[in-house]
Amino acid sequence: MRERITFIQKLGDSIDPAEVKIDRNVIKAPQVQAVREDRLTIALDELPSELQSLLSGLHELHIRWVSPVAYETVSPLLARLPPGFHLFFTPGNEIKATSTILCQTLTKIFGPQISCTTPSESFTTLPTDRFSHSTAYQFFHPLSTLSPFIHYTQSHLCSLSNKPCTTRLSSLLTSSTLDISYDTISHSLRLTSTWPYQRQQISASSHPNHRTEVGILSSDKPKTLESHELGISGLLTVLDQDTKPSVTMFTFPSRHRDAESFFSATFLNPTGLHPTLQLSLPSPSKPPGNTCNLHAYLTLPNTIFPDKYQLSDPLFLQSKNISSLRYISTPIDLEAPAYLTKKWGSTLLLQLSSSSSPSTAEIPLHLRYLPPSYTGYSTVQTPYPAIFWACTAEEGTKFPTNPFEKVNLGYDGLFGPRTVFWHVEPRPVSGKELVNKVRVPVLDLAKADYVNLGTALVVLSGFLWVVFKLVSVVFGKKKVEKEKKTQ
């Protein structure tokens, strides 16, 4: 097991090395305004047995959870995804895709909200033909809390008496992201969590046989920094090994950058059964470079869906300020109710037109029928999309993996390897959550008592009336003819 704890401050903020106190396996320093990132690397054989057997059958698995609470971050931890539970997965072989084990384990770890049957039935497939770094399957659920995960890990990873272990895991409740990655090449599970940019207590300790590295870093812009690179500098300490922090400074190319602007998303009223999600960018500032296009990436639960046929008419798209439909997952059933839909939902990548400032775009969506309720209404939670400028870096630019790089985000596989993503920060319209709620009209069960009986009676009466008329024309011929004569 290896651990890496990193505090990252903004450009210009730094900590005096003299203030950092190291005592063998304990490090302490004054509070800083920073983002905290914890990374734990666990070898396969250190995991609980049920996870070991699950993972050994997989080729690749990436879980990315993003908190619905809006958070501020700093360079280079800039990659963003819509809030919720994202899963990217490639099975060891195709037979594994029809197994129920993965879904059962996910429900056990992340709670009953994560409901799926098998990858081949519930997951959507990603296009793997274009760029080899995409996984085979994708899954998403707008999961709002990690508490089931915390309970599971506390009971499986911490011993009963280990208070620091349970406390540490509890702190995940306030985290802004959690990434869990496994692939057969590294043969280890990597857990990375981050906490938003805020006052952070610097205090960490290592455990025997665990290598723990602590970094107290800041964004930096050295003079030699190239346009496609990010810089970082600060203090690195390996606990139980270093007696004082070592000063470090490094630069690296990064595919994720800060567009230094923000957006908000809201549904236009009335939402009806065909809600329109409006995206507003008050000041869309195009990043440097010529080949940049604004994109919105949406992960929509199966209660709400886009219609690819509607989104393929140029005139219609233009009226909504959308340039083009770049990608839509398949299949998306255009008719089935949510309760008979097996796929988790759909993924949508749109290129937005960015000519005007402020810029707004409208994304037409459709609601599925939901199960009846006792109020006549249900609520659908739609996560904010991720909005970014995708720019193509100069010919020959290479993006080797950097220590803070995130790959397998769902949208990165839909762009070329030289694409740089400049992220626009999501901001809630009101409150703190990056989730839009739609009130969906459903059948009101409180009024449904007489539906079966009423329908049956009315249909039967109608039927009997028609039969009566039929009988009277067949057997009442003479009478009618008599009537006619008297007229």
Add this chain to the structure above:
Amino acid sequence: MTKPNPPSAPSLLTSFFDRPLPLYLSAALLRLIFLIYGLWQDANSPVKYTDIDYLVFTDAARFVSQGQSPYARETYRYTPVLAWLLLPTSWCQTNQHHHHYLNLILFSSGKILFALADLIAGYLLELILTTTNSKSHHPLPPSTARKFASIWLLNPMVATISTRGSSEGLLGVLTTFLLWSVLSNRLTLSAILLGFSVHFKIYPFIYAPAIIWWMGPTTQLSKLITLPRLKFAFISLSTFLLLNYAMFYFYGIDFIQHTYLHHVTRVDHRHNFSPYNTQLYLSSAFPELSEYKIESLAFLPQLLLSCLLIPLATAKKDLAGSMLAQTFAFVTFNKVCTSQYFLWYMVLLPLYLPNSSFLKNKTLGLTALGLWVLGQAMWLQQGYELEFLGKSTFLPGLWVASLVFFGVNCWILGEIIGDIGTRKMKHL
């Protein structure tokens, strides 16, 4: 009664119907205007005139032209014949060899076909109304026949549906062609047409019992099985099976699944005019809780009326009237009902109306029309509140509206049956 409105002096209206040209030219012009307006709206407005179904057909035709299955297009739930008929729409090209207007004409070729089908159906209506060797009708003079055919030909609803690119218009020509061929004693042609129609849209199978019952010389059940009846049954069934075999040969199980099985397995949960709609939504959401599975019995009143009782009671007296009543019953008692289905019976209306009590008794006629429109308006208002305002109007609004509309339809159906059932049988 030959003329419903004998004019006191030759008016513009009567001279309009005196010759065929003005009527058919206006009907064609009406559709041409709608078609061109539709092209304009499609090109200039984000709200499209063209029906979504037309894009389904044309996409399917494109797949066929590329040697693929029409079922490669999601929600294509029709016979491959339709995609074949629309193959010219796939010849649209974006290269410079093709003129812009040629592309527009090619894209619209399906709509042009549907509009032509409307006109032919209208002409067949005129033929049926004026035909002298019919067992069921007193032939009408051509000008009066055209007056009634204009209910179909000049109906803006019919013209809109076909120029928006809905294929329901094709059913109109198939039904009238079938009826004309039966009434003019073309047994083989009739049988082939019936087989094809059922292959095309399933529901025309309800006409089979009516035609077979009508064909016989007597009403005696002991002489039910006759050679012409056997021949008719054999040819129509063979046509149907042969077409299905051919489509299955070309496109395999996809054809069976999407054209036929889909209608068996689908859950018609989305709001529509059917009286069963609310109940179906409820039982599809709680399949394990539904005590009364009335939806599984729903086919009983529907098929009893449209396939057995109505043809038995009325087909011998008035085949066209019987077919109207059967279609009306089929649509009214169906598990799913949208306004496009109304076209199925509307095409037969001009054949029934001339001797109907709705025309003899103006108050009755206007009441029926008023209630039919009002029932729909009630439902549409509730549907609008649900679909666009997001109000939960499933209960009681939509449910009650659909039951009221059902009630109105049953009453109208009863009146139609009363009319045609009391007609005197015209003996040969």
